[in-house]
Structure formats: C-alpha cells, structure tokens
Amino acid sequence: MVTPFTYSRTIRFRDTDAAGVVYFANVLAICHEAYEESLATSGIDLRSFFNNLSVAIPIIHASVNFLHPMFCGDRILVQLNTKHLDNSKFEIIYQVVAVTEQPIAKVVTRHICIDPNSRTRKELPDNVISWLRRWGD
Amino acid sequence: MVTPFTYSRTIRFRDTDAAGVVYFANVLAICHEAYEESLATSGIDLRSFFNNLSVAIPIIHASVNFLHPMFCGDRILVQLNTKHLDNSKFEIIYQVVAVTEQPIAKVVTRHICIDPNSRTRKELPDNVISWLRRWGD
Amino acid sequence: MVTPFTYSRTIRFRDTDAAGVVYFANVLAICHEAYEESLATSGIDLRSFFNNLSVAIPIIHASVNFLHPMFCGDRILVQLNTKHLDNSKFEIIYQVVAVTEQPIAKVVTRHICIDPNSRTRKELPDNVISWLRRWGD
C-alpha cells in the first residue's frame, strides 16, 4: 500500500460525551478533517471545493469499527489512503491510531461526483484525480 | 413583557461532554433551535432564510449566563422574546428553564441585517418585522 | 418486521454544513437521538444509562448509506428496529425518511455490553432486554 497521508490531532473536550470518551459520530468528523487536510496539501482550495455550484462530491456511504476509546487530551494519528473506484467514485480508508500505534478505529467513506443541481453523476475533476493518485495505489 | 415563544427540548447525549453535563457552547445552539422554530411558526421558510443570496442576518453578539447544569435526558424549555433595536438590528432574549421552572441559563443574541455580498447594512425584511412584533414589545 | 419506534425530528441549522445540507456524521447523531428516545419510552433513565460505573454499552460498529440530502427546516422521521445478536450484543437498524416517506438514509449501529473498568464483555441488563423485545423480532 502507498504511504498514507498522516493527520495529527488532539482529542478536544467538545469531542467527548457524558460517558467520558469521544462521541461515536465525532470519529467520522475527525476522519473528515484528515480528508480536508490531505486535499489542502494537494493545493485544493477547501472553501470552493465544499461549496461549488458545478461539482459536488457527497459521501454516499460510511462505516466505522471502534477498537478503543479516546479521552480528552489524547494525541491520535489518522492515516488516510484512497481507492479510485471508477470515473465518478472513490473510497477513503482511514486508520485511527494512538501515538503508540495502538489501533483505535477503522473508517471507510465512499464518495460520488455529481452535478449539484441535477444530482446526476459526473466525472471526477482533474485535481481530485491527482489527489487520488498521490494517496492511493 | 409579551408572552414568550416556548420551545421544548430534551437534552441529548451528543449535547453533553466528559464532565457529564451539557457542553457550554451547546446551550447557544439549543437557543438557536428555538429561534428557528419561532421563525417557522411565523411561516418563514428556514432553508432559504439561512442561505439567501440577497439578505443575511448574522449574529454579531451573543452572551450567556449559566445558572444550573443540564444532564442527558433532562426536559427543558426555552422561552424566547424579541427586541427590535433599529431598522437593521434586533436582539433575542432566551430564558432556559427546567420543566419545574428552575432557571438554567439566560442567553442574548444580537442580529444585524446585511447584504451578504457587500456586507453592508440593509433594512430587515417584512417577514422578520412581523416575527419581531409577534414575540416582542 | 415489528412495527418500528418512530422518532420525529426537524433539521436544525447546526446540523448543516457549508454545502447547504446536513453534515454526514450528523445523520448518525440524529439516529442516536432516536435510540435515546426509544430507551426513555421504555422507562430507562438516560442520565444513569450513559454514565454508569458498572455497565456500559458502547457502539462497536456503525454504517450509513446516504440516499437523499436533508436541508434546514426539513421534517424527517427515524424508524428504529432492534436485533438481539447474543447475550452481550445487539444491533439497531434505522430508516431515515422524509414525511413524504421518501428514503433519506439507512443506518446500522452495533452495541456491546461491557464492564467499563475491565472493558470485558458482560450480559445485557434486563431493562435493555425488555427494550430489545419491544422493538425487535
């Protein structure tokens, strides 16, 4: 597998819930931050990427396996790899690990490129294909 | 004072943090829900209200006093009153109380009407003025 | 299938993101609200349920398929059914639909009962088994 993009993150108080650990849905949000950071390092402007009148790339599927809880102040790493599925679809595979490399969670998100008005499929733009090549096999 | 608009809410697990109570900034978000609900009962379409190319009414100030903590499953009420400040500005005053009427928090938000492109002041639209009259003095 | 537990919800401004629709991870949070509400209607006290020193029931897996976007102000229904897997595990299946019955998302969460200190498996408590019987086959 290609060397993953690595995103470093500290668990914040707002990420936690009354059980004392990170609220389950926030793990997906933390992985999305890694996705954003990897796009930015490929020179993609995030403001226009996520609010674009001609191209949108919504998430159509997500799954997560939780292996270990996270607490406020914990330092974690999100390791991201991409998988180009077809000319309008890709997947992102995230490994969330502690700085000790202990596995915390595994997350997959699947994305599809559409025209935001007609909501019909569209080919992935070139800058996304370059990003997919950089972090995928 | 005019009879307030009352919004009923149950505290959710996602509202809480690792201290076991509602995360402080979420109290403001809960009050904003009451604002949205009061607008909807005045016939205002929320989707276009909050994403409008010709009129935006951002919050320019907010303050909150916390009197009592809230726990997951608690039933609360948000009592909302409005105050028309000038032709482009208004305030909302929120009293957050338990169903037993115990005070929980007091919140104020101040809003200003602008053109979202030039970000210059603009007169409040008629439907907002009607809403202000309904819940304010 | 057993008649599902139905939870009614309005999409709030805080649920949305800069693409103008509900942020993907918030769909899971909305389904968790339905879970909480179904527990409460079975007489389970949420405050102690989610912060209990002797029994915890964390989510070990979640998956979601997104079929249709949601906008601020939309009224949705979450239809919840349970599946008792073994003496320490269960699944929840959620169908998120518009009030017009248009499908919006399908979500599954898997939960395991543990001792929160040793983090070893434990039998599900009686009140959870009663709740599973009420909403599952």
Place this chain on the structure above:
Amino acid sequence: MVTPFTYSRTIRFRDTDAAGVVYFANVLAICHEAYEESLATSGIDLRSFFNNLSVAIPIIHASVNFLHPMFCGDRILVQLNTKHLDNSKFEIIYQVVAVTEQPIAKVVTRHICIDPNSRTRKELPDNVISWLRRWGD
C-alpha cells in the same frame, strides 16, 4: 498586557453551516480548544482536569462579538490571556484573528471553582493558579 498564549487552527467543514461560514456557537468551542491547549502546555492532564470528582471549574458566563466571518480552510489564531478575579474565579479573554492579523472575534469566558458534589465554591487548585500567572497580568 502579558504576551498571549497563541493557538493555531484551521477552520474545518464541520465548523461551518448552510450560510457557508462558521456556525456562531462553534467560535466559542474553538476558543475552548485554545484554553485546553494552554492548560496542556502548563503540564495539566486534560482527561482528569475535565472529569474530576473533587474539583470542577465550570464556565458561568461567556460572551462573544463577531467581527468577520470564517470560511472552511481559513487559518486562524486564537490569542488567549487570563485574568485572576478572586480565589475561586477567573476570566479568559480571547482574540480570534486571521493570519493576516485581521480581527475576527472577541470572546470572554468566566470560570468558577466548585466542589462538583455540593456545587459550592472552592479555592482554585495550585496548578490552575500557576497557569493563570503564566498567561495573565
């Protein structure tokens, strides 16, 4: 004034709302992250700090003035200073600025030290007093 503690942050997609900018209450959450980071750099363990059976330091007041909107991908700085009010109370003053130093928001939070069981006032612990001296006048 004492040199502030400076926290650097990128605006994330989850911070935004359907108006295309950061959701108002999330500005407070971002400031709280700066507070957490400043505590951690003083050697305070965040996990036990925010979930402590003998000492809690809840926020009793917060206020915010919004000067400029923030968009997904924006790089911002939060400059934090403290003000020791009395033996159980302190304030934090936050200046949120763009990397160009353009002012974005001004936030104040007031905190009080209590016994979490009796909810009566208590003296601030020594490690908090050291932290207050480091970042306050």
